[in-house]
Amino acid sequence: MRTHRFLLIAATSAVAFTACSSSDSAADNSTVDTAADVSASGxxxxxTKSRFGPLEIDVAIGDTVTFTNSDPFAHTVTSKDAAAQQFDSGNLGENETFQVEFAAAGTYAYFCEIHPTMRATVVVN
Structure with a gap:
């Protein structure tokens, strides 16, 4: 089983990117981990059945959400273009996982690029 991890940490340093339109910037740390243990707080x-479940999940700031594809065909977990925090799992095969750490409060909409009608939301408080 292959595990995908994608950690996004809100930047707290004084470094600013001119392309960012807000003061919240994010760093991109993605890693592939083949370890079977994918436990996460959050x-x-x-x-499953071409649906994200639950459709809305509430987590605390700093929590990690683990997405697991239980379908026998590929899906993605992809943030909306305008989202403050960008993430994309790439194609996840059956039983593969993807993790995102949410470092800032907000509502994060995501979808499957392969099946665009699959949509859900992470709410971070």
């Missing part, structure tokens, strides 16, 4: 989203 929550879990199961992808």
């Amino acid at each position: 929550g879990a989203v199961d992808i």
Whole structure:
């Protein structure tokens, strides 16, 4: 089983990027981990029958959400273009996981690029 991890940490340093339109910037740290243990504080989203479940998940700032594809075909977990925090799992095969750490409060909409009608939301408080 292959595990995808994608950690986004809100930048707290004085470094600013001119392309950013807000004061919240994010660093991109993605890694592939083949370890079977994908435990995470925060929550879990199961992808089954071409649906994200639950459709909305509430987590605390700094929590990690683990997305698991339980379908026998590929899906993605992809943030909306205008989202303050960008993430994209790439194609996840059956039983593959993807993790996102949410470092700032907000509502983060995401979808499956392969099946665009699959949509859900992470709410971070």
